[in-house]
Amino acid sequence: MPVTENWKPTIVAFCCNWCSYAGADLAGSSRLAYPADVKIIKVPCSCRVNPMFILRAFEKGADGVILCGCHPGDCHYSTGNYYARRRMTLLFSMLDYLGVEDGRTRVEWVSAAEGVKFSETMNSFVEKVRGLGPNVRLGDLRCRN
Amino acid sequence: MRRIGVFVCHCGSNIAATVDVKKVVEMALLEQGVVHAEDYPYMCSEAGQSHIAEAIREKQLDGIVVCSCSPRMHEATFRKCAEKNGLNPYLVEIANIREHCSWIHKDMQEATEKAVILMRAAVAKVHLNAPLKAGESAVTKRALVIGGGIAGIQTALDIADAGYHVDIVEKEPSIGGRMSQLDKTFPTLDCSACILTPKMVEAASHENITIHTWSEVEKVSGFVGNFTVDIRKKARYVNMDKCTGCGICQEKCPSKKPLNEFNRGLNNRSAIYTPFAQAIPNVPVIDAAACIKLKTGKCGICEKFCQAGAIDYAQTDEIITQQYGAIVVATGFDTIKLDKYGEYAYGESKDVITSLELERIMNAAGPTKGHLERLSDGKAPKEIVFIQCVGSRCSDDRGKPYCSKICCMYTAKHAMLIRDKYPDTNVTVFYIDVRTPGKNFDEFYRRAVEDYGVNYVKGQVGKVAPQSDGSLLVHGVDLLENKQILKKADMVVLATAIEPNSDVRKIATMLTASIDTNNFLTEAHPKLRPVESPTAGVFLSGVCQGPKDIPETVAQAGAAAVKVIGLLAKDKLKTNPCTAKADELRCNGCSQCAGVCPYGAISYETRQVNDHGIREDRRIAVVNSALCQGCGACTVTCPSGAMDLQGFSNRQIIAEVDAICR
Structure with a gap:
C-alpha cells in the first residue's frame, strides 16, 4: 500500500476497565488531545487480552496495537497485569521475528489518575506507528481495499 | 439476528459540537441488524430514556447501543432503562463517543469517523451479547x-x-x-x-x-x-488486661535515648512509653529496638516495678x-522530608523548625512545656520568620505540585498566638499567596494582620544562613516593593508540605x-x-x-x-454476572485455569458429557460464580479455548477488533 501524506494508521488500544480505561476518560474530561486513529476496546483486565486478539487485529489491518493496564502491583485483580506482561513479552518478540516491528506493539501502565500519561502515550505511540508506515506483515490481503 | 437500536446522544453540545450525530445515525442504519437509530440532545434524561423505551416496544429491540459518554457515567442508567422495559440489562452496550472522542478531537470529520467506528464496534459486540443475570452475595455486617x-x-x-x-x-x-x-x-x-x-x-x-x-x-x-x-x-510486651496505666515503668526505665516521635524528635522518651498523657489505650509499649532487657537480656526494671505484673517480655x-x-x-498524612531543601538550613540549625515542631513547642505537654524558646540555647526568640509553601506548589521534583491547603491558616494561627502571648516578639511571614477560603478563615487572617500586627511579606525566601552569633540571616524578596530583604531572625518556621x-x-x-x-x-x-x-x-x-x-x-x-x-444495611449484594464459564465439551481438565485464578474460584468435577453422541465421564473445570470476579486470566491461559468470560467473550472482543480494523 502506498504511503501518502494523508495516510492514517489504524490503532487498537486495549484498556483495562479499572485503571487505563478510566485514565482515558480522564484524558477526555481534561481535553488532552491524541490522534483519532486510536480506538479503545474495554476489557476487564489486561490479562483478558488473548494474544490471539492482537494477531487478529494485525490480520485485519491494524497498524499498531497497544495494551494498557494498571501499574504492576496495582492490578484490581492483584496479579492480572503480571500475566499480561509475560504474555505480551513473548508475543511481541515473536511478532518482531515475523517482521511486525517492535514499534507497532506496546504495553503501557496507565492509572486512573494518569490522564496526562494516557494522552502522551497515545501521541508517542501513534507517531511511532506513523513513522513505520502501514503494516504489511500478517495482514490478510483479502481484507485490504 | 438481533434487532438492534442505536441511540446517539448530543450531550448538549459536548458531543454534537464535534461529532456529526446525524451522520452517526445514518451510518448506524447501514449496519447489519440495526432496525432503529435516532439522536437526542440528552439521552440520559427522562425524555431520552422514554425514546429508548418506546423503540424497545415498537421495534421489538433485543439489543441496544447508546453512543454517549463513558460507560462509567451512564452505563448503569441505560441498563436500568432497558430492564424496566423488559430487556435484559446486559443487552446494552455503550459506545464512548464523548471522553474517547468528541472531547479530545477538534476536527469534525475525524471525530465523526471515529464515532462511527466506535458505534460499529459496539453494534458488533451487542450482536453477541447474551442475557445475563446478576447473582447475590451476603454482606458481612x-x-x-x-x-x-x-x-x-x-x-x-x-x-x-x-x-x-x-x-x-x-x-x-x-x-x-x-x-x-x-x-x-x-x-x-x-x-x-x-x-x-x-x-x-x-x-x-x-x-x-x-x-x-x-x-x-x-x-x-x-x-x-x-x-x-x-x-x-x-508485640507490645505489656499485657493490656493487667496494665493499670500507672506510668511507673516509664519513670523507672533506664533507657532514655530514643527520640520522642510524638514530639517530632525534639526530645527523648523511655524505651517503654505511651506517646502522650491522654493516650488511648493508656497502656505503654516497649520499643524493642531500645529496650535493654530485650536487647541484652539484662535489666528487667520495669517488670520489677510493675505492681500489676503486666510486663511480658515473651509476648510475640x-x-x-x-x-x-x-x-x-x-x-x-505526614510532613515531607526536607533533605532537598538545604537552603533553609533545616537540620543545620536547631532554630529552623517545621510548623508541626512549633506546634509541639507551643504545647504545654511538649518538649519545652509550652514555652516558646530556641532549641539551640533556650532563649526566647524576639524575631521569628515564617516561610510559606516549603515544598508545596512546587514546579520541580523537590517538592509537591499541589497546595497543602492548611499552611496559610495554621501559620496565621501560630503568628497570632505568638503575638498574643509574647507581644514583644516580631513575626514576619513570607508568602506566595495567602489562601483563606473557608468559613471565618479570611476574617481570621485579617485579624492576624490588623489586630496582631503580623508582618506579611509577599515573596519567597532564597536562603537562610546561620550566623556565628547564633542568629539566622534570612535572604528574602519583597515582590510588592520589588526589593531584596535581609532579615535577622532568632527562629525560622517552615510551613512544610504535607504528603500521604x-x-x-x-x-x-x-x-x-x-x-x-x-x-x-x-x-x-x-x-x-x-x-x-x-x-x-x-x-x-x-x-x-x-x-x-x-x-x-x-x-x-x-x-x-x-x-x-x-x-x-443491605442483606445481599448483586454480584457481577460477567464471570468465567467453561465449555464442557472443550475442557480437558488440565487445571491450568485454577493455577492463575486469584480468587480460587475454579474447581474440578467429574461430569458425564455427551460429546457428539458419545457419553463419557470427564474432568471439567467449574467456576464458582460467587467467587469469580471476572478478570479473565483463566480465559487466556486455557489451552483448549474452553474457558470464556461472559460479557467479554472471545467472540465479542474479536467482533470489536474486526469492526475497528474494517
Missing part, C-alpha cells in the same frame, strides 16, 4: 477502619452509632493521629486535645468499636461485602483474621485501590463520589484522599461512614 486519627475515629463513631460493629486498626501505640499533636486549631483557637480526647474516649468505650493499636493490616482478600483481613497485632506478634463488609482508609502517610501505597496495593501520582488515594468520581474508592467496598476518609483541614476531614469521615452504613 462489620467494618474496618484503617487509621485511628480524627478521620478514622469519626468514621468509626458514626458507623458504630448506626448499630454496626467497627474495628479500628492504628499502627501507633495510641489512637489520636496528627490532631493529638496539635496545640490549638484554627480559626477558633480552641485546644486540639480538648476537642479530640472526648472523641477518643467515646470510641474506646463504644460497645460497637474494637480498637487495635500498635497493629497493622497485613493481608486483605475477598471483595465488597466479604473482605477477609489479617491484622498483625505487634499476633495475627487476627476477621471478616468485613466494608473497609475505610483513613491513613492520614508513607504506608498508604502498601495499603492501597493490598486493597487494589488506585492511587494518584502524589500517592493520594483516587476517588471513584472526583466530584460525585468523593469518599468512595473505585474499588467497591473501599471508602476514603480524611487526608489520604487529598489535603484537608479538620472540619473537612470530619465532614468527609461522616460521609464515608454513611456510605459504609448504606452498604452494611
Whole structure:
C-alpha cells in the first residue's frame, strides 16, 4: 500500500476497565488531545487480552496495537497485569521475528489518575506507528481495499 | 439476528459540537441488524430514556447501543432503562463517543469517523451479547477502619452509632493521629486535645468499636461485602488486661535515648512509653529496638516495678483474621522530608523548625512545656520568620505540585498566638499567596494582620544562613516593593508540605485501590463520589484522599461512614454476572485455569458429557460464580479455548477488533 501524506494508521488500544480505561476518560474530561486513529476496546483486565486478539487485529489491518493496564502491583485483580506482561513479552518478540516491528506493539501502565500519561502515550505511540508506515506483515490481503 | 437500536446522544453540545450525530445515525442504519437509530440532545434524561423505551416496544429491540459518554457515567442508567422495559440489562452496550472522542478531537470529520467506528464496534459486540443475570452475595455486617486519627475515629463513631460493629486498626501505640499533636486549631483557637480526647474516649468505650493499636493490616482478600483481613497485632510486651496505666515503668526505665516521635524528635522518651498523657489505650509499649532487657537480656526494671505484673517480655506478634463488609482508609498524612531543601538550613540549625515542631513547642505537654524558646540555647526568640509553601506548589521534583491547603491558616494561627502571648516578639511571614477560603478563615487572617500586627511579606525566601552569633540571616524578596530583604531572625518556621502517610501505597496495593501520582488515594468520581474508592467496598476518609483541614476531614469521615452504613444495611449484594464459564465439551481438565485464578474460584468435577453422541465421564473445570470476579486470566491461559468470560467473550472482543480494523 502506498504511503501518502494523508495516510492514517489504524490503532487498537486495549484498556483495562479499572485503571487505563478510566485514565482515558480522564484524558477526555481534561481535553488532552491524541490522534483519532486510536480506538479503545474495554476489557476487564489486561490479562483478558488473548494474544490471539492482537494477531487478529494485525490480520485485519491494524497498524499498531497497544495494551494498557494498571501499574504492576496495582492490578484490581492483584496479579492480572503480571500475566499480561509475560504474555505480551513473548508475543511481541515473536511478532518482531515475523517482521511486525517492535514499534507497532506496546504495553503501557496507565492509572486512573494518569490522564496526562494516557494522552502522551497515545501521541508517542501513534507517531511511532506513523513513522513505520502501514503494516504489511500478517495482514490478510483479502481484507485490504 | 438481533434487532438492534442505536441511540446517539448530543450531550448538549459536548458531543454534537464535534461529532456529526446525524451522520452517526445514518451510518448506524447501514449496519447489519440495526432496525432503529435516532439522536437526542440528552439521552440520559427522562425524555431520552422514554425514546429508548418506546423503540424497545415498537421495534421489538433485543439489543441496544447508546453512543454517549463513558460507560462509567451512564452505563448503569441505560441498563436500568432497558430492564424496566423488559430487556435484559446486559443487552446494552455503550459506545464512548464523548471522553474517547468528541472531547479530545477538534476536527469534525475525524471525530465523526471515529464515532462511527466506535458505534460499529459496539453494534458488533451487542450482536453477541447474551442475557445475563446478576447473582447475590451476603454482606458481612462489620467494618474496618484503617487509621485511628480524627478521620478514622469519626468514621468509626458514626458507623458504630448506626448499630454496626467497627474495628479500628492504628499502627501507633495510641489512637489520636496528627490532631493529638496539635496545640490549638484554627480559626477558633480552641485546644486540639480538648476537642479530640472526648472523641477518643467515646470510641474506646463504644460497645460497637474494637480498637487495635500498635497493629497493622497485613493481608486483605475477598471483595465488597466479604473482605477477609489479617491484622498483625505487634508485640507490645505489656499485657493490656493487667496494665493499670500507672506510668511507673516509664519513670523507672533506664533507657532514655530514643527520640520522642510524638514530639517530632525534639526530645527523648523511655524505651517503654505511651506517646502522650491522654493516650488511648493508656497502656505503654516497649520499643524493642531500645529496650535493654530485650536487647541484652539484662535489666528487667520495669517488670520489677510493675505492681500489676503486666510486663511480658515473651509476648510475640499476633495475627487476627476477621471478616468485613466494608473497609475505610483513613491513613492520614505526614510532613515531607526536607533533605532537598538545604537552603533553609533545616537540620543545620536547631532554630529552623517545621510548623508541626512549633506546634509541639507551643504545647504545654511538649518538649519545652509550652514555652516558646530556641532549641539551640533556650532563649526566647524576639524575631521569628515564617516561610510559606516549603515544598508545596512546587514546579520541580523537590517538592509537591499541589497546595497543602492548611499552611496559610495554621501559620496565621501560630503568628497570632505568638503575638498574643509574647507581644514583644516580631513575626514576619513570607508568602506566595495567602489562601483563606473557608468559613471565618479570611476574617481570621485579617485579624492576624490588623489586630496582631503580623508582618506579611509577599515573596519567597532564597536562603537562610546561620550566623556565628547564633542568629539566622534570612535572604528574602519583597515582590510588592520589588526589593531584596535581609532579615535577622532568632527562629525560622517552615510551613512544610504535607504528603500521604508513607504506608498508604502498601495499603492501597493490598486493597487494589488506585492511587494518584502524589500517592493520594483516587476517588471513584472526583466530584460525585468523593469518599468512595473505585474499588467497591473501599471508602476514603480524611487526608489520604487529598489535603484537608479538620472540619473537612470530619465532614468527609461522616460521609464515608454513611456510605459504609448504606452498604452494611443491605442483606445481599448483586454480584457481577460477567464471570468465567467453561465449555464442557472443550475442557480437558488440565487445571491450568485454577493455577492463575486469584480468587480460587475454579474447581474440578467429574461430569458425564455427551460429546457428539458419545457419553463419557470427564474432568471439567467449574467456576464458582460467587467467587469469580471476572478478570479473565483463566480465559487466556486455557489451552483448549474452553474457558470464556461472559460479557467479554472471545467472540465479542474479536467482533470489536474486526469492526475497528474494517
